[in-house]
Amino acid sequence: xxxxxxxxxxxxxxxxxxxxxxxxxxxxxxxxxxxxxxxxxxxxxxxxxxxxxxxxxxxxxxxxxxxxxxxxxxxxxxxxxxxxxxxxxxxxxxxxxxxxxxxxxxxxxxxxxxxxxxxxxxxxxxxxxxxxxxxxxxxxxxxxxxxxxxxxxxxxxxxxxxxxxxxxxxxxxxxxxxxxxxxxxxxxxxxxxxxxxxxxxxxxxxxxxxxxxxxxxxxxxxxxxxxxxxxxxxxxxxxxxxxxxxxxxxxxxxxxxxxxxxxxxxxxxxxxxxxxxxxxxxxxxxxxxxxxxxxxxxxxxxxxxxxxxxxxxxxxxxxxxxxxxxxxxxxxxxxxxxxxxxxxxxxxxxxxxxxxxxxxxxxxxxxxxxxxxxxxxxxxxxxxxxxxxxxxxxxxxxxxxxxxxxxxxxxxxxxxxxxxxxxxxxxxxxxxxxxxxxxxxxxxxxxxxxxxxxxxxxxxxxxxxxxxxxxxxxxxxxxxxxxxxxxxxxxxxxxxxxxxxxxxxxxxxxxxxxxxxxxxxxxxxxxxxxxxxxxxxxxxxxxxxxxxxxxxxxxxxxxxxxxxxxxxxxxxxxxxxxxxxxxxxxxxxxxxxxxxxxxxxxxxxxxxxxxxxxxxxxxxxxxxxxxxxxxxxxxxxxxxxxxxxxxxxxxxxxxxxxxxxxxxxxxxxxxxxxxxxxxxxxxxxxxxxxxxxxxxxxxxxxxxxxxxxxxxxxxxxxxxxxxxxxxxxxxxxxxxxxxxxxxxxxxxxxxxxxxxxxxxxxxxxxxxxxxxxxxxxxxxxxxxxxxxxxxxxxxxxxxxxxxxxxxxxxxxxxxxxxxxxxxxxxxxxxxxxxxxxxxxxxxxxxxxxxxxxxxxxxxxxxxxxxxxxxxxxxxxxxxxxxxxxxxxxxxxxxxxxxxxxxxxxxxxxxxxxxxxxxxx
RNA sequence: GGGCGGUUAGCUCAGUUGGUUAGAGCGCCUGCCUUACAAGCAGGAUGUCGGGGGUUCGAGUCCCUCACUGCCCA
Numbered sequence: 001x002x003x004x005x006x007x008x009x010x011x012x013x014x015x016x017x018x019x020x021x022x023x024x025x026x027x028x029x030x031x032x033x034x035x036x037x038x039x040x041x042x043x044x045x046x047x048x049x050x051x052x053x054x055x056x057x058x059x060x061x062x063x064x065x066x067x068x069x070x071x072x073x074x075x076x077x078x079x080x081x082x083x084x085x086x087x088x089x090x091x092x093x094x095x096x097x098x099x100x101x102x103x104x105x106x107x108x109x110x111x112x113x114x115x116x117x118x119x120x121x122x123x124x125x126x127x128x129x130x131x132x133x134x135x136x137x138x139x140x141x142x143x144x145x146x147x148x149x150x151x152x153x154x155x156x157x158x159x160x161x162x163x164x165x166x167x168x169x170x171x172x173x174x175x176x177x178x179x180x181x182x183x184x185x186x187x188x189x190x191x192x193x194x195x196x197x198x199x200x201x202x203x204x205x206x207x208x209x210x211x212x213x214x215x216x217x218x219x220x221x222x223x224x225x226x227x228x229x230x231x232x233x234x235x236x237x238x239x240x241x242x243x244x245x246x247x248x249x250x251x252x253x254x255x256x257x258x259x260x261x262x263x264x265x266x267x268x269x270x271x272x273x274x275x276x277x278x279x280x281x282x283x284x285x286x287x288x289x290x291x292x293x294x295x296x297x298x299x300x301x302x303x304x305x306x307x308x309x310x311x312x313x314x315x316x317x318x319x320x321x322x323x324x325x326x327x328x329x330x331x332x333x334x335x336x337x338x339x340x341x342x343x344x345x346x347x348x349x350x351x352x353x354x355x356x357x358x359x360x361x362x363x364x365x366x367x368x369x370x371x372x373x374x375x376x377x378x379x380x381x382x383x384x385x386x387x388x389x390x391x392x393x394x395x396x397x398x399x400x401x402x403x404x405x406x407x408x409x410x411x412x413x414x415x416x417x418x419x420x421x422x423x424x425x426x427x428x429x430x431x432x433x434x435x436x437x438x439x440x441x442x443x444x445x446x447x448x449x450x451x452x453x454x455x456x457x458x459x460x461x462x463x464x465x466x467x468x469x470x471x472x473x474x475x476x477x478x479x480x481x482x483x484x485x486x487x488x489x490x491x492x493x494x495x496x497x498x499x500x501x502x503x504x505x506x507x508x509x510x511x512x513x514x515x516x517x518x519x520x521x522x523x524x525x526x527x528x529x530x531x532x533x534x535x536x537x538x539x540x541x542x543x544x545x546x547x548x549x550x551x552x553x554x555x556x557x558x559x560x561x562x563x564x565x566x567x568x569x570x571x572x573x574x575x576x577x578x579x580x581x582x583x584x585x586x587x588x589x590x591x592x593x594x595x596x597x598x599x600x601x602x603x604x605x606x607x608x609x610x611x612x613x614x615x616x617x618x619x620x621x622x623x624x625x626x627x628x629x630x631x632x633x634x635x636x637x638x639x640x641x642x643x644x645x646x647x648x649x650x651x652x653x654x655x656x657x658x659x660x661x662x663x664x665x666x667x668x669x670x671x672x673x674x675x676x677x678x679x680x681x682x683x684x685x686x687x688x689x690x691x692x693x694x695x696x697x698x699x700x701x702x703x704x705x706x707x708x709x710x711x712x713x714x715x716x717x718x719x720x721x722x723x724x725x726x727x728x729x730x731x732x733x734x735x736x737x738x739x740x741x742x743x744x745x746x747x748x749x750x751x752x753x754x755x756x757x758x759x760x761x762x763x764x765x766x767x768x769x770x771x772x773x774x775x776x777x778x779x780x781x782x783x784x785x786x787x788x789x790x791x792x793x794x795x796x797x798x799x800x801x802x803x804x805x806x807x808x809x810x811x812x813x814x815x816x817x818x819x820x821x822x823x824x825x826x827x828x829x830x831x832x833x834x835x836x837x838x839x840x841x842x843x844x845x846x847x848x849x850x851x852x853x854x855x856x857x858x859x860x861x862x863x864x865x866x867x868x869x870x871x872x873x874x875x876x877x878x879x880x881x882x883x884x885x886x887x888x889x890x891x892x893x894x895x896x897x898x899x900x901x902x903x904x905x906x907x908x909x910x911x912x913x914x915x916x917x918x919x920x
Numbered sequence: 921g922g923g924c925g926g927u928u929a930g931c932u933c934a935g936u937u938g939g940u941u942a943g944a945g946c947g948c949c950u951g952c953c954u955u956a957c958a959a960g961c962a963g964g965a966u967g968u969c970g971g972g973g974g975u976u977c978g979a980g981u982c983c984c985u986c987a988c989u990g991c992c993c994a
Binding site: 008009198582608670673674685884888 | 924925933934941944947950951952957959990992994
């Protein structure tokens with residue numbers, strides 16, 4: 001005999017064991033299908049790759065819990081289920097991490113090391129620490145295919161990135177040019193629009209007087225950034241602004257500098273803002289840059305890559321931009337040019353990665369011409385080739401796509417995919433090439449220097465849906481692509497909808513159109529998409545609905561909570577609240593509740609183990625052969641409660657299935673919870689105690705019940721398994737061990753997901769059980785009211801129709817067990833008085849000689865009466881309404897009539913009971 | 921400024937195409953160590969569905985409006 005389960009559920013003692021087992025046994029690795037894959041039986045999804053520098057946070061855990069539930073569910077349904085994990089090289093984050101490490105060591109800097117040695121260092125860092133986050137995933141039991149794990153800088157993926165760049169360039173979709181970009185002066189690279197956040201801060205609006213060159217007067221401009229005046233090339237006023245008409249075409253003398261600059265008319269100048277006159281600094285402001293273009297103005301750059309003033313000979317040369325501002329304002333004041341300083345709230349662009357204030361900077365960058373790609377991406381969603389859940393993200397996506405800007409894909413970093421372009425030292429031509437070129441294609445010169453920029457990290461992650469399946473740019477259909485592309489689903493957060501989701505759609509639609517279908521035919525847009533569906537989940541907040549943030553200090557570490565309550569409980573908490581579009585307020589109290597749920601199941605398993613043991617000793621054998629315990633044919637003598645539990649199991653299976661198909665993790669989790677605790681444990685386990693008398697002479701009912709008990713529990717474990725993989729794995733193996741059968745699979749995760757059709761669904765027994773449950777609950781309530789001591793059994797009287805009377809009579813053993821009923825007397829008149837209670841289905845009285853609390857009873861009855869009155873009035877109001885009777889569907893009218901009649905009867909009975917109450 | 925969402929029990933949230941008298945979990949109150957489980961069992965209380973107006977026989981659900989609130993974009 002197997003060893004007994006410990007008395008209380010202790011997740012720490014089982015989880016690591018199974019997590020390790022799943023990985024070591026390679027249970028979730030999927031080989032490429034040999035023949036043609038059936039798309040309807042294939043479930044493929046890509047894990048949104050966490051940063052290699054990352055640690056798991058609650059958002060990851062929610063994301064992965066949802067993905068894991070879906071993957072485990074599909075796998076158990078027999079689908080080829082591939083969940084591909086990997087990590088992102090995270091250009092900026094990783095480079096920063098290593099630079100910080102260098103700084104801490106204090107011996108060298110990135111610049112001193114040089115590019116090659118530095119990237120070596122980063123690789124070393126990656127080898128040492130890069131698996132931290134995937135190790136956390138392993139611990140949490142994510143059922144990913146580790147054999148397919150990738151890193152975005154892997155040789156194979158890098159080749160694909162290079163190829164896609166070259167092709168986009170050859171297609172004329174990549175260009176290089178000097179534009180204003182968002183410059184992060186801390187890490188000293190351009191970042192994309194998406195990587196910039198705006199923050200409101202208190203600042204000042206400086207009014208500065210610029211004198212006319214002809215000495216005929218002056219004009220006052222307003223600016224929030226006086227230090228950029230060193231790069232001013234004009235002052236703009238609105239052409240409609242009459243205050244400045246006379247100034248147009250004249251020149252101003254730039255204070256402190258002495259340079260002459262023109263006054264130009266431009267619509268951008270807002271007469272309402274400041275003084276209506278704005279300085280124009282094309283190299284340091286995107287709007288000014290546009291003005292400069294319109295008026296053919298030069299764009300002198302006055303800052304270096306650290307955002308320090310770079311103006312040889314200037315007294316401000318070398319100063320940090322904010323220091324320069326102070327000095328310039330002081331000097332302006334001294335020179336009498338500072339008119340006033342007003343308080344002003346300004347919106348500052350801040351780098352998402354470093355927190356540094358972005359410096360708009362004119363610089364040479366690589367761009368991806370996005371419109372042609374966006375057009376296809378818009379079409380793919382409009383035509384329904386990709387479905388969003390919740391649906392409103394379709395609109396968000398569409399809006400963004402329609403207003404999309406060209407994508408700045410170059411980064412001035414050392415860690416990343418280096419752009420495959422070589423500059424010719426002789427003629428300046430750009431050579432974009434798959435292989436390192438030896439001479440310039442234009443002039444034949446050999447002085448080729450590779451571009452130093454790398455590609456935006458999102459460029460490579462945007463290719464993942466096909467690069468992970470072996471796409472190398474050759475348009476060859478690899479076996480993995482044939483079997484697994486497009487993937488079925490992408491589960492992710494809305495924060496990377498534009499960063500990643502939209503880019504995968506654009507790049508997928510672009511490149512995959514050229515890869516043929518498995519049958520050799522031309523691929524259409526419908527099959528070029530990277531995924532069929534996108535499920536966008538919400539944010540995990542703290543228990544008070546506050547966004548988690550390091551500064552607020554309310555960040556919940558999933559690993560800590562998991563250590564405290566178990567992975568299953570945390571997963572269940574997240575799942576039970578994961579309703580599409582709703583943020584999750586994560587509260588430990590709730591997790592505690594789901595640990596209690598796990599404990600409940602644990603103890604149910606112990607109960608079963610004890611019964612199986614008792615059975616064994618008495619010679620009752622149970623067997624659990626196949627894991628798909630199909631119990632469609634119930635023997636005739638099967639007791640009511642067993643018929644009922646099978647029917648309920650069947651219905652719940654259908655409910656869970658439907659909910660999961662709709663991404664209603666909350667509904668699915670709650671259905672399993674309710675079934676396991678509220679029906680299986682609360683009712684079925686109590687009722688089977690009646691049957692499990694292991695007499696020496698074999699009792700058919702006992703044998704049958706024991707078999708059913710084990711079979712229902714085993715199926716329920718499978719139903720719960722996608723949600724709580726650890727405890728179900730443990731108990732499932734323990735159950736087979738108790739029974740003495742070898743388990744039919746290495747893991748419960750490889751068994752069949754229970755289906756509604758697997759179990760007999762006897763509707764009549766459900767109805768009968770419902771009535772009995774109602775009777776039991778009513779009697780329990782009455783007993784409490786009458787003050788019957790818990791342990792004392794009492795007789796009851798029941799008045800009901802023949803069917804219900806017979807039911808109560810035949811199941812008096814249930815009533816005895818669950819409601820302490822000593823005997824059931826069927827009576828012809830409805831019992832009245834203090835110890836009676838009326839329901840729509842029956843009247844019941846508990847026979848007990850004790851004075852009740854008249855005051856409390858009166859209060860209760862009056863409350864009931866009020867409730868019945870209210871209901872009755874509502875019903876009558878409708879029934880007396882001709883329009884309602886005429887127009888409402890018949891079943892609604894009939895239902896209401898029936899209900900009204902029942903309510904009237906209950907009301908009369910309550911009134912009678914009230915009248916019968918003795919005066920106080 | 922533009923767009924999207926939310927407001928239902930003390931808390932966190934469900935509520936399917938409008939249809940009978942609005943639900944769950946947690947918390948709360950009362951009584952129980954009933955040999956699977958006190959991380960438990962049994963019973964109980966709790967809502968003018970944000971305000972106002974409209975459509976309809978019928979509105980938590982649809983429309984308008986106001987208030988509060990969150991997010992995204994500029």
